[in-house]
Amino acid sequence: MRFADITDNSEAVSAIRAMVDSHRIPHALLISGPSGIGKMMLARAMAAYINCESPRDGDSCGVCPACRRIAAGNNPDIHFIYPIYKVKAKKLEYSSDYAEQWKQLLKESPYMDPTLWLRLMDADNAQPRIYVEDAAEISRIASLSTYSDRYKIFIIWLPERLQTEAANKILKILEEPHDDTLFIAVSDNPGAILPTIYSRLRRIEMKSPSTEAIADRLARCGISPASASAIARLAEGSLLKAFQMASAGGETEEFGGYFRDIMRMAYGRQVARMKELSDNLAALGREKSIRLLDYMARMVRENFIANLAVPPLNVMTQAETEFSSRFAPFINVANVEEISSAINDARRDISRNANAKLVWFDFALLLLIALRKKPA
Numbered sequence: 001m002r003f004a005d006i007t008d009n010s011e012a013v014s015a016i017r018a019m020v021d022s023h024r025i026p027h028a029l030l031i032s033g034p035s036g037i038g039k040m041m042l043a044r045a046m047a048a049y050i051n052c053e054s055p056r057d058g059d060s061c062g063v064c065p066a067c068r069r070i071a072a073g074n075n076p077d078i079h080f081i082y083p084i085y086k087v088k089a090k091k092l093e094y095s096s097d098y099a100e101q102w103k104q105l106l107k108e109s110p111y112m113d114p115t116l117w118l119r120l121m122d123a124d125n126a127q128p129r130i131y132v133e134d135a136a137e138i139s140r141i142a143s144l145s146t147y148s149d150r151y152k153i154f155i156i157w158l159p160e161r162l163q164t165e166a167a168n169k170i171l172k173i174l175e176e177p178h179d180d181t182l183f184i185a186v187s188d189n190p191g192a193i194l195p196t197i198y199s200r201l202r203r204i205e206m207k208s209p210s211t212e213a214i215a216d217r218l219a220r221c222g223i224s225p226a227s228a229s230a231i232a233r234l235a236e237g238s239l240l241k242a243f244q245m246a247s248a249g250g251e252t253e254e255f256g257g258y259f260r261d262i263m264r265m266a267y268g269r270q271v272a273r274m275k276e277l278s279d280n281l282a283a284l285g286r287e288k289s290i291r292l293l294d295y296m297a298r299m300v301r302e303n304f305i306a307n308l309a310v311p312p313l314n315v316m317t318q319a320e321t322e323f324s325s326r327f328a329p330f331i332n333v334a335n336v337e338e339i340s341s342a343i344n345d346a347r348r349d350i351s352r353n354a355n356a357k358l359v360w361f362d363f364a365l366l367l368l369i370a371l372r373k374k375p376a
């Protein structure tokens with residue numbers, strides 16, 4: 001991870017680069033800002049710049065052994081602490097018990113999708129915390145000598161999730177840190193950090209990139225300018241959401257086909273075919289099913305809006321628009337909430353590993369009734 005990977009927030013990037021260049025690295029730093037904009041990328045880029053063996057042009061080299069280990073998430077001088085779902089019965093009590101899942105998160109979702117993190121831990125509806133065990137571990141590691149005479153860096157993801165007891169345990173080390181030790185806290189919600197911790201952190205704020213900057217970023221990844229600006233408008237300032245929508249683009253055609261099939265079959269009351277379709281959808285697997293349900297939720301919204309004759313958001317493909325021109329009237333005030341919440345329920349059940357064939361078939365049966373409802 002390099003500063004060059006962060007294409008906006010130049011003020012925050014420059015401030016951090018200047019700290020390192022001038023050898024005035026604070027002991028404890030807070031990078032805060034909205035979720036999904038690359039705060040963890042900046043923390044990782046800073047860690048890489050500090051520990052890179054041959055930094056050049058104000059950035060880490062990206063190729064030396066230290067940089068490569070940072071990229072892979074296993075540099076022995078860089079310690080990640082993150083909220084976990086604690087399962088005492090399985091002895092899952094430390095951040096490091098989830099190290100493999102954490103590496104997967106960093107690799108697959110550099111913009112840090114909190115939902116994916118819960119799914120990787122098999123803890124969809126949990127409220128993960130940073131527990132006192134991890135705080136004790138920080139104190140222990142901080143007192144050891146470094147692996148390579150370089151900085152020892154602790155990157156704490158979501159310090160707002162520190163348990164009070166855990167926070168108290170790391171106060172002393174934040175107050176009187178060892179030399180060449182740096183804490184970087186990365187927060188989506190700095191207002192929720194315990195004041196005793198917050199007051200000890202030097203603050204760097206990142207902002208949501210503009211719609212234009214997001215569109216530009218997508219366009220440079222090969223997304224067509226028209227799709228890039230449509231996605232950027234829907235992304236609400238989040239690069240995470242923008243890239244999620246863009247990568248779903250490849251599945252749009254397939255998902256559009258399923259959406260049209262299930263709606264046509266339900267409206268036509270073709271129960272046998274609905275059963276067959278449910279079996280096929282169940283075979284898609286959990287992650288893909290969740291993406292398909294998110295797609296269906298969006299299509300239901302789009303069709304409802306189209307039906308209201310509000311100026312179109314212009315985010316539908318040609319095939320979607322054609323289908324919508326006939327289908328939209330069937331999504332109306334009498335059923336839109338019911339259908340949307342049925343999609344939510346199906347999403348929740350599938351993420352909890354319920355029997356997917358039954359979930360999809362139940363959903364199709366609900367549609368069969370709901371689609372017939374008309375506004376009073």
Ligand SMILES: [Zn+2]
Nearest residue numbers: 052061064067
């Ligand atoms: Zn390097």
